[in-house]
Amino acid sequence: MFPVPIEKNSAKAQIAYKLALPIALFFWLLPLLAIFMTSIRPVSDIATGNVFGIPSSFQLIQNYSEVFAKTEALQYLINTLLIALPTMVLSVGMACLTGYALAIYKFRWALPLFFLFVAGNFVPFQILMLPVVNISVKLEIMNTVPGLVMFHAAFQLGFCTLFMRNFMKALPFELIESARLEGVGEFQIFWHLVLPLVKPAIAALCVLIFTFIWNDFFWATVLIQEDSSLPITVGVRTLNGEFVQQWHLISAASLLAAMPPVIMFFIMQKHFIAGLTLGATKG
Amino acid sequence: MTTTIANPNQRFETSANRVVGAGIVLAICIFLLVFVVNTAMVQEMLGYTRQITARVPTFFIRMALLLTAVAAGLFMITGHSYYKRNKLAVTPWLFLAVGLAFFMVYVIVPIFQSISYSFTKWNGLYDINGVWTGKWVGLHNYRILLDDPNFWTSLKNNLIWLVLYMLAVPIGLFIALFLNQTVTGIRIYKSLFFFPFVISQVVVGLIFAWAYNPEFGLLSEVWGWFFCEMRENIVGNLTRVCSVDPPSILGDSKKATYGIIAAGLWPQIAYCMILYLTGLNNVSADQIEAGRLDGAKGWKLLWHVVLPQLKPATFIAIVVTVIGALRSFDMIATMTQGGPFGSTNVLAFYMYEQAVGEGVGRYGYGSAIATVLFLIMLVYISYFLWRMYQDEKEGN
Numbered sequence: 001m002f003p004v005p006i007e008k009n010s011a012k013a014q015i016a017y018k019l020a021l022p023i024a025l026f027f028w029l030l031p032l033l034a035i036f037m038t039s040i041r042p043v044s045d046i047a048t049g050n051v052f053g054i055p056s057s058f059q060l061i062q063n064y065s066e067v068f069a070k071t072e073a074l075q076y077l078i079n080t081l082l083i084a085l086p087t088m089v090l091s092v093g094m095a096c097l098t099g100y101a102l103a104i105y106k107f108r109w110a111l112p113l114f115f116l117f118v119a120g121n122f123v124p125f126q127i128l129m130l131p132v133v134n135i136s137v138k139l140e141i142m143n144t145v146p147g148l149v150m151f152h153a154a155f156q157l158g159f160c161t162l163f164m165r166n167f168m169k170a171l172p173f174e175l176i177e178s179a180r181l182e183g184v185g186e187f188q189i190f191w192h193l194v195l196p197l198v199k200p201a202i203a204a205l206c207v208l209i210f211t212f213i214w215n216d217f218f219w220a221t222v223l224i225q226e227d228s229s230l231p232i233t234v235g236v237r238t239l240n241g242e243f244v245q246q247w248h249l250i251s252a253a254s255l256l257a258a259m260p261p262v263i264m265f266f267i268m269q270k271h272f273i274a275g276l277t278l279g280a281t282k283g
Numbered sequence: 284m285t286t287t288i289a290n291p292n293q294r295f296e297t298s299a300n301r302v303v304g305a306g307i308v309l310a311i312c313i314f315l316l317v318f319v320v321n322t323a324m325v326q327e328m329l330g331y332t333r334q335i336t337a338r339v340p341t342f343f344i345r346m347a348l349l350l351t352a353v354a355a356g357l358f359m360i361t362g363h364s365y366y367k368r369n370k371l372a373v374t375p376w377l378f379l380a381v382g383l384a385f386f387m388v389y390v391i392v393p394i395f396q397s398i399s400y401s402f403t404k405w406n407g408l409y410d411i412n413g414v415w416t417g418k419w420v421g422l423h424n425y426r427i428l429l430d431d432p433n434f435w436t437s438l439k440n441n442l443i444w445l446v447l448y449m450l451a452v453p454i455g456l457f458i459a460l461f462l463n464q465t466v467t468g469i470r471i472y473k474s475l476f477f478f479p480f481v482i483s484q485v486v487v488g489l490i491f492a493w494a495y496n497p498e499f500g501l502l503s504e505v506w507g508w509f510f511c512e513m514r515e516n517i518v519g520n521l522t523r524v525c526s527v528d529p530p531s532i533l534g535d536s537k538k539a540t541y542g543i544i545a546a547g548l549w550p551q552i553a554y555c556m557i558l559y560l561t562g563l564n565n566v567s568a569d570q571i572e573a574g575r576l577d578g579a580k581g582w583k584l585l586w587h588v589v590l591p592q593l594k595p596a597t598f599i600a601i602v603v604t605v606i607g608a609l610r611s612f613d614m615i616a617t618m619t620q621g622g623p624f625g626s627t628n629v630l631a632f633y634m635y636e637q638a639v640g641e642g643v644g645r646y647g648y649g650s651a652i653a654t655v656l657f658l659i660m661l662v663y664i665s666y667f668l669w670r671m672y673q674d675e676k677e678g679n
Contacts, residue, residue, distance in 0.1 A: 002566060002584065003460055017466070021469075028476060028479075030501065031490045032479070032482075034494065035490050038493070094382040094385065095382065097378045097379070098379055098383065101375040101378035107372065107375055110375070111672075113383070115668050115671070116391065118667070118671065119664050120386060122664045122667065123394060123657060123664070124609060124610060124657055125610065126634040126649075127650075127657040128397065129397075129635070130396075130638060130649065130650060130653075131397055132393055133407075133639075135388065135393075140341065146343070147342075151389055154385040157385060157386050186370060211481060215483035215484065217617075218635075233485045236489065237489075237616070250493070251490075254489045255486075257483060258483060261482070261483070262481050264481075269474055273477075276554070276558070277561035
């Protein structure tokens with residue numbers, strides 16, 4: 001293990017390390033702590049310069065309910081869910097199919113097509129922006145939630161296929177061959193044999209895609225101008241313009257926007273990290 | 284299907300019926316899709332006027348028809364005897380069909396469309412007959428680009444982003460080494476350190492915009508500990524008097540970009556850290572012990588024994604950091620919107636501003652900027668694909 005396990009060091013070093021941990025964490029998360037403190041203090045505190053001290057009164061519930069009362073925050077949150085969940089289902093579902101085709105079958109196009117998906121996953125958003133706007137206008141889904149979902153699902157398919165294909169490639173191929181010899185149909189193999197085996201990959205992808213889409217800002221600004229379909233990330237930005245200098249409300253709204261992915265992360269931590277670090281250990 | 288083995292003729296018949304039946308369904312679906320379902324009619328049927336809410340149901344009807352057609356098509360193909368003879372050659376394409384079509388329409392084809400837009404002068408509109416209103420201008424946009432000071436500022440800022448964003452890799456490694464211990468509660472520390480990555484960049488931007496605020500932000504508070512004191516003024520109120528005024532980072536065109544990059548580094552370091560933590564988990568203990576027996580420790584051990592084993596993690600960390608740097612948009616949009624005086628523009632944001640910004644709508648020029656950004660990214664994409672290709676060759 002590297003570095004040397006701290007248990008092998010002197011008692012002093014161990015105590016120093018255990019003290020250093022919370023201090024380092026405090027400074028690392030200081031911006032977040034500060035914004036949380038701001039979100040629970042009354043507006044008068046900020047005006048009088050009490051920005052970091054103990055709040056003169058705790059207004060956790062008042063401030064957060066004010067955000068919901070004064071703005072469309074609830075609608076924004078619902079919109080984000082309506083965008084993130086269908087995208088997750090569509091892109092992960094399609095990736096199971098494409099990943100399976102590219103991992104299990106040995107045909108000439110398998111590798112070039114795989115690379116096409118990988119390359120598409122990395123292109124800058126701006127090169128896609130104007131044509132995607134045109135497609136959405138032609139399909140008459142510009143400015144709507146389904147329009148955003150269609151694009152997200154297609155774009156995330158690149159990453160999902162990369163992930164699924166590599167995961168399925170690592171499955172023991174003999175399993176599939178013996179099933180074929182038994183006369184099991186290709187679709188049955190996919191459905192009854194391979195899908196149950198890749199459940200962990202599906203879970204990891206779902207968590208990741210949900211977080212990515214939840215945090216998306218660029219595509220929502222490009223494809224949606226209608227206030228009633230905006231997701232929370234864009235909503236929070238707009239609030240920033242509306243609540244000039246009302247930092248207790250801006251910070252409360254920001255934290256609301258950040259909350260669901262954070263909860264998702266803490267619940268599904270294992271899958272989340274497994275997904276993000278794919279490829280970091282092989283070779 | 285129970286009698287199929289006993290009677291091969293009957294099996295042939297069922298599959299022939301299947302082909303015919305599915306073919307009819309397919310034909311009906313395509314007919315409906317092409318001729319009957321047009322938006323105006325469905326809107327009338329559902330009693331909508333021409334407004335946004337009316338588009339969604341039409342869209343779902345179209346999608347449902349399309350899916351039925353695809354399903355019928357699949358059913359038809361798999362019932363055909365040709366499929367049964369060439370199973371292994373045809374099946375992968377059936378699995379790929381939907382996903383590949385989607386990806387082509389929304390990702391691959393748009394790349395080429397964008398590049399072709401970059402040779403035109405166009406404001407994104409079609410005339411009333413649906414005819415394109417643009418004009419072919421050849422390399423004109425690129426020539427303007429060369430003389431556009433904003434373009435060069437953006438390109439320069441992109442380079443600064445690329446270079447400084449790379450700091451995330453060593454800092455991430457450092458934090459990973461710091462946390463790679465087994466004391467109680469370390470798991471919670473690890474996930475809390477990773478925390479910033481999960482938060483949306485818009486929120487990170489807002490947090491830092493507030494932290495940088497020279498009047499009541501985090502930075503000004505820290506600044507106050509060193510340079511300011513509270514004094515009672517003539518009226519008797521407490522006011523803050525500073526010997527040196529706190530800097531207004533986002534308002535200063537020399538500092539603003541660095542301020543945004545520092546904010547962007549926060550989640551990126553967290554990402555690199557988690558990559559290295561996973562990598563460190565899989566470093567072979569034997570080799571480290573062997574290194575220690577040879578007398579290596581500290582930096583030497585890290586450089587010669589541990590880092591070579593962390594190569595895959597480093598590779599991924601660099602790739603995601605480069606892509607993150609070139610994709611920087613959200614933070615600039617929330618923190619400065621390219622200002623002050625365009626000093627924090629990057630290609631991604633400048634393109635957006637030119638193409639769909641208020642009162643601009645220069646599709647051709649915007650596409651030219653996007654094409655430049657794409658070409659820069661293409662260098663990294665090609666390198667990544669080449670590395671993957673090497674891995675694949677070794678794997679087989």
